[in-house]
Structure formats: structure tokens, C-alpha cells
């Protein structure tokens with residue numbers, strides 16, 4: 307069975323894209339078959355995986371607007387076991403375009419349901435994991451991801467403003483769970499850009515663990531410049547520099563995610 | 571005359587809120603009368619100025635939905651010459667609520683026009699500057715800010731992904747200028763979170779100056795942990811630690827902004 311995880315947080319710049327790319331690569335490296343669905347109009351996950359804007363024929367916009375299937379839109383990356391459905395700037399218009407549509411929250415869920423049928427007929431590739439990289443907002447595109455997902459993985463930057471948004475995010479997850487997707491759960495919260503040189507990181511980490519307990523992964527992603535250099539080469543950190551502290555942390559996160567999936 | 575500046579960039583976490591709060595405080599410190607309009611549902615600018623969520627009676631949501639005037643919603647901060655109109659989580663619903671409204675892009679512009687009339691009658695405070703802190707998206711709320719503003723100030727984090735979004739942002743500014751607000755211009759681009767220890771910051775800074783020339787401020791805001799600690803005390807960095815490198819940079823940015831305004 308495919309496990310669908312939405313990587314979401316409406317606070318900007320907390321490491322959603324970086325986590326989606328590097329967690330997906332780490333899972334693929336240990337033999338899981340993975341698809342990244344980039345639904346952010348910025349298209350950072352697509353670029354970070356080496357898919358230039360000019361080469362994006364079918365995109366997640368076409369999938370959401372029901373003009374392409376997942377199988378048609380998915381393209382290979384240079385990483386074995388990892389495919390991506392790139393984003394498009396047209397995603398910025400989805401909120402207005404779907405304003406009248408009755409099933410506006412279910413477009414992605416329905417596309418994934420059709421994909422499961424295609425797989426069962428042998429017309430499409432099975433994925434063990436589908437990671438959805440969300441934009442920094444709680445708009446209809448992110449709601450589509452939460453409605454289609456089995457679980458939400460929340461990257462949380464070790465900064466004060468990032469803490470402030472957590473309550474609003476949790477409330478939105480509860481709303482989606484209550485009305486659109488009763489099976490939705492929190493896969494976990496991963497602390498990102500942790501800087502042991504500064505107290506603020508420690509305070510935020512302690513605060514989050516006190517409130518959310520074992521929902522917070524043991525793995526903490528350190529601030530590591532190699533991680534932010536990698537996308538300019540169109541590569542995940544794991545390919546750019548697998549020995550750096552950031553890459554090592556994402557490998558640990560992957561094994562923790564797999565551990566949680568096994569003991570679910 | 572009031573100068574209205576939208577602080578905008580759809581890339582998340584680039585320093586929009588931090589720039590709005592600290593530039594506003596620096597302008598207020600040199601005697602300019604300033605209002606910050608927080609239109610991001612996250613409400614980080616409101617919190618960073620010490621306005622707790624529980625004490626926000628009238629908000630920018632009420633102003634956009636035409637239920638309160640600017641004068642009614644503005645409240646004082648602990649900083650002389652600086653007022654704020656706080657945000658509300660209800661802002662997240664504006665896109666859907668205004669989907670049918672004919673004048674959906676002009677709500678803020680019209681509210682500011684009414685404020686000018688109130689000021690001329692002596693019923694409201696005149697502001698030299700109004701800074702609008704925008705959410706990380708190009709939705710109807712940000713379009714409202716660009717339609718109401720005289721100019722856009724763009725914080726740009728010295729990171730690869732931040733560069734990628736610049737073209738889309740510039741295209742949006744041109745679209746707004748072409749149809750909704752012909753007077754709109756770019757006030758300037760400020761490089762933020764510059765870290766001289768890492769090459770990436772230098773490369774991004776050089777790249778941006780090559781493409782955008784003197785649209786980029788000479789002042790560069792360094793990465794400085796004191797800047798990110800300040801909001802947890804409800805204070806701008808200038809109040810929390812006026813000697814730190816971040817605060818000094820924002821004072822320099824304020825004098826550069828004033829210089830540009832004088833020679834416009």
C-alpha cells in the first residue's frame with residue numbers, strides 16, 4: 307500500500323522543500339520507491355531535483371485540474387527509485403479557478419484514487435511513499451494535500467515566529483480530519499535549522515518537546531550550509547555531500563519515519 | 571503626503587516581517603510617523619510588536635472587509651511614533667470570501683483613500699509612512715497591498731531558492747502596475763540574512779546586484795541571532811539590542827530609504 311505524507315507548515319522558510327527532497331532521497335536510497343508531488347507554485351522541489359522550469363511538460367497543476375493522471379505527469383530524477391511531479395506557476399491561480407467547484411478539496415484525493423486503480427491494472431508504477439511539498443499557506447492547494455494524505459509531516463524551524471504558527475496548523479489539521487479526511491494523522495514534527503551555538507534553538511526545541519512529546523522526532527536537522535548549497539546544483543544534499551551533518555541527519559530521519567510506519 | 575510601501579515576497583521566511591518591524595522602528599526613531607499594517611494571517615508583525623493575539627479587537631481583516639476604518643483599527647505600540655493594525659487568522663479566508671466581489675483587489679486602496687479624507691478633516695492621524703507586511707503568497711491579500719501601495723520593498727534572503735522566486739515576483743509587480751496600479755514602483759531590494767562565512771551569500775548578492783543594479787540597497791542585513799531573539803520579547807531588535815549588527819543595519823536601511831524618497 308502507498309503511504310501518502312503531506313509536508314506542510316504555513317510558516318514560510320521552515321524547511322518544507324528541503325525536508326521533502328532529502329527525506330525522499332534518503333527513503334529512495336534504502337530501496338523505497340518514492341514520488342515527490344510538488345504543489346508549490348514556486349517549484350523549489352522541482353528545481354532542487356534538477357527539473358528545469360523549461361522542461362516541465364505536465365505538472366501537478368494538470369493533475370489537480372484533472373487534465374493528467376499521476377502516471378502521465380510523473381518523471382524520473384537522477385536518483386534511482388525517486389520520481390517527481392513538477393510544479394507550475396499556474397498553481398497560484400487554483401484558489402480562484404476552483405472557487406465554485408463543489409469537489410474543490412478532493413481533486414488530489416481523487417487523482418490518487420485513480421492512480422491506485424491504474425496500479426492494480428498494471429498501468430502505473432506503484433510507490434511505497436508519496437511526499438507532497440506544500441506552499442507556505444493554508445489555501446485550497448494545501449487543503450487538497452491534507453485531504454489526500456494519510457499523514458502530515460511538519461518541519462519546524464527552531465525560531466520564535468515558527469512556534470507561533472504551530473497552533474494554527476494543528477487546528478487546520480483537526481478541521482480537515484473532522485470534515486474532509488477522518489484518517490488524517492500527524493506523522494511527526496521535525497526540528498530544522500537547529501543551531502547549537504544559539505540559545506533560541508534550544509529553547510524552541512525544549513518548548514516543542516514539552517508540548518508535543520513523542521510526536522516530535524528524536525532526529526534534529528542541524529543548520530548546515532552544504533544543505534542550502536545543494537539546490538543550486540539541482541541535487542539533494544545527499545547527492546551533493548552525503549557526509550555532511552545535514553545529509554546524515556536526513557538519513558536518520560528516514561529510518562525514524564520507517565520505524566514509525568512499521569510500528570503504526 | 572503618506573508614502574505606502576508593501577513589504578512583499580512570496581518566498582517564505584526571507585525576512586519580510588523582520589524588515590517591516592525594524593525598518594518601521596528605525597523610521598519612527600528618526601521622527602517619522604509610521605503605521606504598520608499586518609495583513610498576514612500568521613500575525614507575526616503584531617506579535618513582534620508586543621500585541622498579543624487576545625488583545626486584537628479590530629484587525630486588518632475588518633479594514634479589508636470594510637467593517638472598520640484605518641483610524642479605528644490602529645493601535646499604539648510601546649515605540650513612540652509607531653502604530654500597528656494587527657492581523658487576524660480570519661485573513662486566511664479572505665480569498666474565498668472575496669472570490670465574487672467585483673472590487674476585490676481594491677479593498678485596501680479604498681480604505682487608504684478614505685483615511686486620507688479623514689486626515690484632511692482632522693478626524694485621523696497623518697502617517698508619513700505606512701508599511702504593509704505581506705503573507706508568503708501572491709494571493710488576493712498581497713495583490714490588495716500592491717494595489718494600495720506607492721512602492722514595493724522586497725526582502726531577499728541570500729539563498730538559492732530565494733533567487734528563484736524573484737522573477738515571478740517581478741512579473742506580478744508588472745501585472746499589477748499594468749492593470750490595477752499604474753503608479754506602483756519597486757522601492758528597492760534588501761539583501762537579508764547575509765552570512766559572510768559562507769560563499770553562497772556572496773554569490774547570491776553578486777548575482778542580484780548584476781541583474782538589478784541600483785534597485786538593490788547598498789545596506790545588507792547580516793544574519794544576527796539577536797534579531798531572531800527579539801520577537802520572543804515582543805520587541806523590535808532596535809529596542810531589544812540597539813548595538814547589535816542587525817539593528818545597526820536596519821538604521822542604515824532607514825536612512826537609505828529616506829534618501830531614496832528625497833531624491834525620487
Ligand SMILES: Nc1ncnc2c1ncn2[C@@H]1O[C@H](COP(=O)(O)OP(=O)(O)OP(=O)(O)O)[C@@H](O)[C@H]1O
Nearest residue numbers: 318319320321322323324442528529530534582729
Ligand atoms: N538544515 C538546513 N541548513 C541550512 N540551510 C537550510 C536548511 N534547511 C533549509 N535551508 C535553507 O533555508 C531556506 C528555507 O528552506 P526551504 O526553502 O526548504 O523552506 P520552505 O519551508 O520550503 O520555504 P517556503 O515556505 O518558501 O516553501 C532555503 O534557502 C534552504 O536552502
Ligand SMILES: Nc1ncnc2c1ncn2[C@@H]1O[C@H](COP(=O)(O)OP(=O)(O)OP(=O)(O)O)[C@@H](O)[C@H]1O
Nearest residue numbers: 318465582583584585586587588706792793794798
Ligand atoms: N537578520 C536576521 N538574522 C537572524 N535571523 C533573522 C534575520 N531576519 C529574520 N530572521 C529570522 O528568520 C526567520 C524568518 O524571518 P521572517 O519571519 O521575518 O520572514 P518572513 O518573510 O516574514 O516569513 P513568512 O514568509 O513566514 O512571512 C524568523 O524566525 C526571524 O526571526
Ligand SMILES: [Mg+2]
Nearest residue numbers: 322323346350
Ligand atoms: Mg518550499
Ligand SMILES: [Mg+2]
Nearest residue numbers: 586587610614
Ligand atoms: Mg512574515
